[in-house]
Amino acid sequence: MILRLWPSHHTDTILRNELLTAxxxxxKTFDExxxxxxxxxxxxxxxxxxxxxxxxxxxxxxDMGLTTSI
Incomplete structure (x- = not known):
C-alpha cells in the first residue's frame, strides 16, 4: 500500500512527528x-x-523499512 503525502507532512515538524509515531x-500498514x-x-x-x-x-x-520516492 502506498501513502501519498503533501509538503506539510514533512515541513511541519509537529505533523511529521505525529505521522512518524503513527x-x-x-x-506494515504501508509499503511505500x-x-x-x-x-x-x-x-x-x-x-x-x-x-x-x-x-x-x-x-x-x-529506517522503518519503507520505500520512499517523490
Whole structure:
C-alpha cells in the first residue's frame, strides 16, 4: 500500500512527528511513501528548505523499512 503525502507532512515538524509515531504504531500498514514537492512557488529557497525537511522524514521512514520516492 502506498501513502501519498503533501509538503506539510514533512515541513511541519509537529505533523511529521505525529505521522512518524503513527507509522511506528502501525507497522506494515504501508509499503511505500510518496512525497510531494512544493507547489505554487518558483522560490528556490522554499524548495531547498522543503527538500531538507523531506530528507529528514525520508531517512526516518527508510529506517522503518519503507520505500520512499517523490
Amino acid at each position: 507509522l511506528q504504531e502501525y507497522p 511513501v510518496w512525497f510531494c514537492m512544493e507547489i505554487n512557488t518558483l522560490s528556490v529557497e522554499t524548495h531547498r528548505k522543503s527538500a531538507e525537511a523531506m530528507a529528514i522524514a525520508c531517512k526516518k521512514m527508510k
